[in-house]
Amino acid sequence: xxxxxxxxxxxxxxxxxxxxxxKIEKGKIYGFLGPNGAGKSTTMNMxxxxxxxxxxxxxxxxxxxxxxxxxxxxxxxYLPEQPPVYFDxxxxxxxxxxxxxxxxxxxxxxxxxxxxxxxxxxxxxRNRLIKNLSKGYRQRVGLAEAIMGYPEVIILxxxxxxxxxxxxxxxxxxxxxxxxxxxxxxxxxxxxxxSAVCDYVLIISHGKLVASDTPENLxxxxxxxxxxxxxxxGEKTQIRQALEGIEGVNSVTMEKDEKQNLWSVxxxxxxxxxxxxxxxxxxxxxxxxxxxMKSRKVSLEEIxxxxxxxxxxxxxxxxxxxxxxxxxxxxxxxxxxxxxxxAEIPEEQNNDKGGEx
Amino acid sequence: xxxxxxxxxxxxxxSMVGYLFIFFILVLxxxxxxxxxxxxxxxxxxxxLSAITFAFLIGVPILTMRVLAEERKQKxxxxxxxxxxxxxxxxxxxxxxxxxxxxxxxxxxCTYPLIMSKFGTVEFASAYTAxxxxxxxxxxxIAIGVFMSALTESQVIAAVLTFVFLFAFYMMNGISSxxxxxxxxxxxxxxxxxxxxxxxxxxxIKNILISAVIxxxxxxxxxxxxxxxxxxxxxxxxxxxxxxxxxxxxxxFTSNIFDIKGIVYFLSVIxxxxxxxxxxxxxxxxx
Numbered sequence: 174x175x176x177x178x179x180x181x182x183x184x185x186x187x188x189x190x191x192x193x194x195x196k197i198e199k200g201k202i203y204g205f206l207g208p209n210g211a212g213k214s215t216t217m218n219m220x221x222x223x224x225x226x227x228x229x230x231x232x233x234x235x236x237x238x239x240x241x242x243x244x245x246x247x248x249x250x251y252l253p254e255q256p257p258v259y260f261d262x263x264x265x266x267x268x269x270x271x272x273x274x275x276x277x278x279x280x281x282x283x284x285x286x287x288x289x290x291x292x293x294x295x296x297x298x299r300n301r302l303i304k305n306l307s308k309g310y311r312q313r314v315g316l317a318e319a320i321m322g323y324p325e326v327i328i329l330x331x332x333x334x335x336x337x338x339x340x341x342x343x344x345x346x347x348x349x350x351x352x353x354x355x356x357x358x359x360x361x362x363x364x365x366x367x368s369a370v371c372d373y374v375l376i377i378s379h380g381k382l383v384a385s386d387t388p389e390n391l392x393x394x395x396x397x398x399x400x401x402x403x404x405x406x407g408e409k410t411q412i413r414q415a416l417e418g419i420e421g422v423n424s425v426t427m428e429k430d431e432k433q434n435l436w437s438v439x440x441x442x443x444x445x446x447x448x449x450x451x452x453x454x455x456x457x458x459x460x461x462x463x464x465x466m467k468s469r470k471v472s473l474e475e476i477x478x479x480x481x482x483x484x485x486x487x488x489x490x491x492x493x494x495x496x497x498x499x500x501x502x503x504x505x506x507x508x509x510x511x512x513x514x515x516a517e518i519p520e521e522q523n524n525d526k527g528g529e530x
Numbered sequence: 531x532x533x534x535x536x537x538x539x540x541x542x543x544x545s546m547v548g549y550l551f552i553f554f555i556l557v558l559x560x561x562x563x564x565x566x567x568x569x570x571x572x573x574x575x576x577x578x579l580s581a582i583t584f585a586f587l588i589g590v591p592i593l594t595m596r597v598l599a600e601e602r603k604q605k606x607x608x609x610x611x612x613x614x615x616x617x618x619x620x621x622x623x624x625x626x627x628x629x630x631x632x633x634x635x636x637x638x639x640c641t642y643p644l645i646m647s648k649f650g651t652v653e654f655a656s657a658y659t660a661x662x663x664x665x666x667x668x669x670x671x672i673a674i675g676v677f678m679s680a681l682t683e684s685q686v687i688a689a690v691l692t693f694v695f696l697f698a699f700y701m702m703n704g705i706s707s708x709x710x711x712x713x714x715x716x717x718x719x720x721x722x723x724x725x726x727x728x729x730x731x732x733x734x735i736k737n738i739l740i741s742a743v744i745x746x747x748x749x750x751x752x753x754x755x756x757x758x759x760x761x762x763x764x765x766x767x768x769x770x771x772x773x774x775x776x777x778x779x780x781x782x783f784t785s786n787i788f789d790i791k792g793i794v795y796f797l798s799v800i801x802x803x804x805x806x807x808x809x810x811x812x813x814x815x816x817x
Binding site for chain 1: 532533534536537540541544545604605606607608609610611612613614615616815816817
């Protein structure tokens with residue numbers, strides 16, 4: 174459907190997109206994931222023909238975007254980062270203009286406009302001036318613009334930015350519905366969004382593709398190790414010896430929690446090895462009560478952070494199976510702290526509580 | 531193209547700008563018309579038209595400043611440039627919308643000779659020739675404004691640039707008389723221009739050898755021509771500047787001449803400006 178080959182974009186000395194290559198197949202939702210400034214928008218702008226690439230080619234359904242722009246652009250609906258709406262038009266006027274711009278035949282025009290306005294729920298706003306609409310509604314009008322003409326590929330640049338949590342869920346459902354008839358590419362810097370919606374994730378960092386796989390597979394890569402976090406009262410050496418005696422334990426770190434006079438203990442274990450029960454009995458054997466116990470899996474978020482933090486490109490196969498848990502104690506505790514804070518975000522959002530990050 | 535034309539026209543007719551432009555042109559025409567024709571009972575409408583060409587200096591920048599600059603600022607150009615429309619289609623659609631807005635006061639002006647004919651004899655042919663010339667002059671000015679609007683995303687800068695250029699073209703008769711007509715001074719001026727061009731080429735391609743070669747070839751060719759036939763340079767600066775003399779080309783239309791050369795000239799100005807507009811939009815995509 175879309176073939177991107179060795180795409181490069183340079184702004185002076187700065188390379189925004191660095192030899193990017195990938196293929197997009199029909200009927201799936203693709204997610205571009207990357208931190209701000211990773212080159213997501215630039216890549217999308219190049220695919221849609223808004224800006225030209227310095228090197229490399231983009232082919233849409235076999236049409237090169239620079240050589241046969243009109244044929245290629247016909248296959249694409251694009252919602253840029255900022256919805257391209259005219260403030261001095263009403264919603265209905267704008268929809269008619271977009272339909273004309275995309276050369277929708279007259280007999281289909283009215284029906285299509287009604288259908289799409291119902292789909293993104295802007296029918297009630299049809300006679301309002303776009304300048305008087307809220308950000309969320311403008312975003313929907315922009316989305317309607319992208320869907321207009323039912324192009325084969327719909328490209329959405331951060332479609333849920335600026336929406337409230339309820340709207341985010343609605344838009345996500347809508348995107349999933351679009352999948353039935355269209356190929357969808359969306360970009361986001363919010364991982365939970367991508368893993369909730371997309372069938373395939375392309376992680377971009379510093380203009381390079383650092384990983385591309387299904388969210389499940391990326392998640393599997395992460396299941397290399399689990400961490401158990403506990404607060405235990407007792408003797409340091411005793412606890413350490415007891416824990417290290419348990420089968421499947423890779424390493425143990427201990428830190429004194431001065432406030433509560435407890436030991437904050439982190440145990441990393443091999444994958445799919447639940448040692449919680451064993452830990453409980455072991456600790457009761459040595460009379461060290463457990464005040465708290467949490468099991469934590471390495472999340473997709475951590476992989477994302479790890480991949481995008483380094484400058485060095487890593488291919489999907491090289492995604493670390495066991496994150497740096499074999500390092501020194503000090504280094505490890507820092508590392509894990511970072512992960513804790515980041516790992517909390519997706520949980521929260523999956524419960525549909527978190528809106529924008 | 532028609533979609534863009536319709537949208538643009540509608541946007542001009544639902545905002546102040548279009549009406550302001552129409553109002554401005556009509557008020558000036560009205561004032562001069564009542565002074566020359568109604569009070570002084572002068573039978574030549576072309577006299578009024580040639581007196582109000584300065585209206586374009588203020589009217590056109592106001593009309594054209596937002597046409598492309600605003601698209602860029604509001605990022606709506608992303609919609610247009612990713613839609614299955616060619617860039618030249620976008621530019622022509624927008625240009626035609628502006629010309630349509632300008633056609634409104636022109637249509638009103640067309641009735642003036644008819645009003646005059648109620649009170650005496652009017653040379654309709656010469657009056658309407660002048661109206662045609664005035665329309666073409668306005669269209670050429672609008673094309674310049676469209677080009678300036680494509681160069682920047684600030685409306686103010688676009689308006690100021692348009693004004694500066696239109697003013698310079700308006701004053702072209704005076705400006706060209708500053709320069710000496712002798713072949714020697716013309717040759718020196720051209721030599722300096724070639725040098726400047728070579729420097730500009732160097733800043734663009736950053737290759738000292740190529741730009742030096744271009745500069746040297748230009749200068750040598752110039753000197754050879756000067757040595758062989760120096761009379762060719764006489765009044766050369768004036769000839770070059772005459773290309774930019776928009777109002778000068780309009781003068782023929784007001785003196786009873788149906789000037790085919792002038793029509794071709796104005797149409798060429800329009801074509802060149804719209805071509806440059808298209809190219810500047812295309813070029814921006816590569817930066």
